[in-house]
Amino acid sequence: MPFAFDFLDDGRVLEWTATDDGADPTVVDDYTPRFFVGPRDPEADIDLTRLRRFYERHPAVIGVECIERRPGFRREAERLLAVDVDVDHVDRVSALARQARQLDAYPVGEVACYNVDFSRGFRYCLERGVDPTPAADLTTLSLSVPVTETTGEAYETLTVAGDTVTGDPATILDAVATAIDRRDPDVLVCSTAEIVPTLYDMAAQVGMDEFTLSRWPDMDYQQLAGQSTYTSYGRVGHSPARYNVPGRAIIDESATFLYDETNLDGVVDLVGRSHKPVQELAWASIGTVLTAIQIREATARGVLTPWNSWRHEFFKPMGTLHDADRGGFIFAPDVGIHENVHELDFSSLYPNIICTRNVSPDVIRCECHRDRADVPGLDYAICDDRGYLVDVLEPIIDDRDAIKAAIRDERATDDPDEERLTALEGRSDALKWILVACFGYQGFANAKFGRIECHEAINAFAREILLTAKQRLEAGGWDVVHGIVDSIWVTPAPDVPASERTDLDMLATEITDAVGIRLEYEAAYDWVAFVPRRNDSAGALTKYFGRLADTDEYKIRGIETRQRSTPPFVEAVQRDCLDRLGEARAPEPVLERLHAAIGRLRAGRVDPDRLTERIRVSKPLEAYTQYTHTVAALERARDQDLAVHPGQQVAYVVVDDDKSSRDRVALAHEVIDSYDAPYYETQLVRAVESVLSPLGWDRDDIRQWLADTTDATLAAYSE
Incomplete structure (x- = not known):
């Protein structure tokens, strides 16, 4: 079964099937994308003749026909227009559908479109009935650059398959080409997809015309989309530019939730369920993958997929509305x-x-x-x-139960197969995320x-x-x-x-x-x-912590240790304090550990790397109205030509919180000689407050104890 699909400029499609020693291409020259148009209201008497004539004259359309299809689960088959698009214009399906709703011949809202906003690989697999699950295990090659290298036109440092290469462009390009020839990878795992165009730019600079990442001789790479910023559930996110290398899938580690939370085995499992190819699934959100699985089930039932959701909420009395508008208990x-x-x-x-x-x-x-x-x-x-939703979820529930049972059985053996465990855990985690999303969606x-x-x-x-x-x-x-x-x-x-x-x-x-x-x-x-x-x-x-019986492990939710922005040093001190609380069930041993940590902090004995905070940027630099640490960090990044977009993270250490300039912080990759001890002391007190608050202590009590304490026990200073 093919795992990657390339749309060539001449209208042909390449299907790449993984083999034990590489990948074989199949050229397809008869693919035609299709979408549907019809009345939104099944009772409406709408004449689609003018719309049909419009599309028949459109240069991007190669055919239009009337066809019977079900536009919804609660509707029977209706007469719709099926519009066949020239494969050269597969990425323009949404624009073509939009034109149908803009014609003056039809009142606003009376025309609906179906099977429109599909990613092109998923559309191809859905329309041709292709399962993009790899036929063999996929080989990978990792390429990564440090953040300081992302601003120039050429890299001086690049990590290839775990080995760091430093030198001029020719040296780096030779290392990449050697790794490509030796491994012939199916998947390029890149710290940022910008590595792809940058390597080609470097090759052009030094005249290495033979350099290529591609498996197809007539095409090096394609840019599929530019970078963008978006908002989802009130949270700002950043989508970097997307690229395609013929014959290989690209996984951009800066923009892949599912690969990051699972592994390649988890990604491949979801490929088989959603029929989104590896590359598209890796950059997709959980909701997008769940939607793809639902679309497959709808298609199997003969139901089209609406472009936009227009389901009205059923009428309900005010009392029912009040009773219904609640969450879980x-x-x-x-x-x-x-x-x-x-x-x-x-x-x-x-x-x-x-x-x-x-x-x-x-x-x-x-x-x-x-x-x-x-x-x-x-x-x-x-x-x-x-x-239909039962048919979507029941196999996922059953399969995850079976995978979890297999994990328990493997762990119970005298010599567990770690490679098998990793694969099973990746698949289990991937299915977990789909099940987590199914309710909210x-x-x-x-x-x-x-x-x-x-x-x-x-x-x-x-x-x-x-x-x-x-x-x-x-x-x-x-x-x-x-x-x-x-x-x-x-x-x-x-x-x-x-x-x-x-x-x-x-x-x-x-x-x-x-x-x-x-x-x-x-x-x-x-x-x-x-x-x-x-x-x-x-x-x-949702804030609690506890020690599992007969172990040294904790279950922790909500407090600083679980927050991604918490510096590693603060996290380590809080975990240490949890141990002290568990042993004594009293505040004094915890406070002594805090006292010792503050002593190390004030003495400058904490590595600044362990004080790094990582904050997600919520808006452009110019949109901030308060001079926060984030603003100072963004100004420093701008001074160094480092692009940090809304939705991405910025990492910094607070070096002088009393300043109101960019000197307030230092970026994590900079050489940092000192840090603001009082600032991080406040962070420590806040973290210890979370530990002691179940005993009735707040930060004022903690500050008072610290002020009254002149000597801590020698045991408190032990590392």
């Missing part, structure tokens, strides 16, 4: 340190609710069962016909097939399930100290004798049978601490 945590805590989790709760309750956009609030109340508290009906306004009523129904079922679990556990002699949507923490009820307390495994089985979704015994903890909110005695819903 969360119990207020009992702030403090709790001994002998047990955690139970529902396995893939939201995906399993979808599958066991048949929650799907095509069957929720169906007309055929409109008088039935299937969703607790909302009285929504759910059709008996199997929803039902409420996403731009989801191709989502519906807000599905989102509401899933939450309603989840609340009912968690309350059922709480009641059964308390009846069995356990106190619930916290619960978050699909997880619940319990301790033995003090007023119930151990002889009358029901075993947790038995209770988990009973609850599983009652709700139809497996409740798993997740972990036992020696202790768990639930953290209060800042400046408030109420418990923070």
Whole structure:
């Protein structure tokens, strides 16, 4: 099966199939992309004659025909226009479809388009029924450059397959060419895709006309898209320019979530499920991959994919709207340190609710069962016909359960196969992310097939399930100290004798049978601490930490150690303080460790590299109104011709927080001789406050203790 697809300038398509000793191309010269146009309202009487004539005269269109297709899950086959596009213009399908909605002959909003905004590799695989799962294991070659090299027209340093090469352009190009010849990689894993055009520019500078990364002799590389900045769920992101090298897939490590969170095995697993080729899947978001899987299922059912989401929300009374507009159930945590805590989790709760309750956009609030109340508290009906979303998710749930079982079995052997474990874990993590996204995507306004009523129904079922679990556990002699949507923490009820307390495994089985979704015994903890909110005695819903029983491992959520911006030194001190808290259950040993860390900090004994903060840039430099550390860092980056775009990270060390200029910080790659100790002392105090707040201590108490302390114990100074 081909794993890479190249669209040549002459209209041909290359299919590349991986083999044990390289890759073989197949030339395809009869591919024609297609999209569809029709009335948005099935009851509307719209004459498509003028639209057909418009497309028949368009130079980028090679054919138009009337055809019967289903434009939606709740609609029967209707007469639509099928527009065949010259493959040379495959990237102009969206522009062609947009013209259909702009014709004066049709009122605004009356014309709808389908199968429009597909990436070209995915479109090719979908329309021709091609499975892009590699036929053999893919070979890779890594290419990376330090951030300081990204501004010039030529590299002086480049890491090739783990070996750092330094020298003039010819030296670096020779190293790359040698590695390409020796490995003949299927995948180029680049720290930034800009490596591709830069290497070709370097070759042109030194006259190395024979240099190429391509497997196809007539084309070196293509630029598929320019860089852009976007906003998703209020978070700014940056999409770098995208490039294509014929015969090879490019994975840009600066712009790949799924490869970063899993590995190549996880990426390939999702390729087989979504039919997005390796290169497209690597740069895709979780939602994009989930959508591709859904589009495949819709296509199998004969349903087209709408270009834009226009599903109206079904009418509902004000009372129902109030009841529906809630999330999953969360119990207020009992702030403090709790001994002998047990955690139970529902396995893939939201995906399993979808599958066991048949929650799907095509069957929720169906007309055929409109008088039935299937969703607790909302009285929504759910059709008996199997929803398409169930067919999308059920194989993923089942496969992940099987993969997790295989991981447990492999780990239980005397000599685990680490390579096999890595592959299995990559696949498990990839499927986990798809399952994580499937619920939220039902409420996403731009989801191709989502519906807000599905989102509401899933939450309603989840609340009912968690309350059922709480009641059964308390009846069995356990106190619930916290619960978050699909997880619940319990301790033995003090007023119930151990002889009358029901075993947790038995209770988990009973609850599983009652709700139809497996409740798993997740972990036992020696202790768990639930953290209060800042400046408030109420418990923070998602901040807690605890030590797993009979181990030195912790489960940590929400506090500084879990925050990517936290400097490594602060993280290490906080983890050390957690150990001290676990040993003593008292504040003094923790405070002594803090005192020692502050002493090292003030004495200049902390490596500045361990004080690096990494912050995601949210907007262009000129858009900031306050002079923050980020602004100072961006100014320094600009002075050094380093491009840091909104959505990317900037790394710096605070060297003098009292200054109001770019000298306030130093970029992480610069030579740093000193740092602002008082600033990082404040960071340490804040981190230790998170550790001690379950005991009732705040930062004022910590500051007072530090002020009153003149000597710490010698043990506190041990490394």
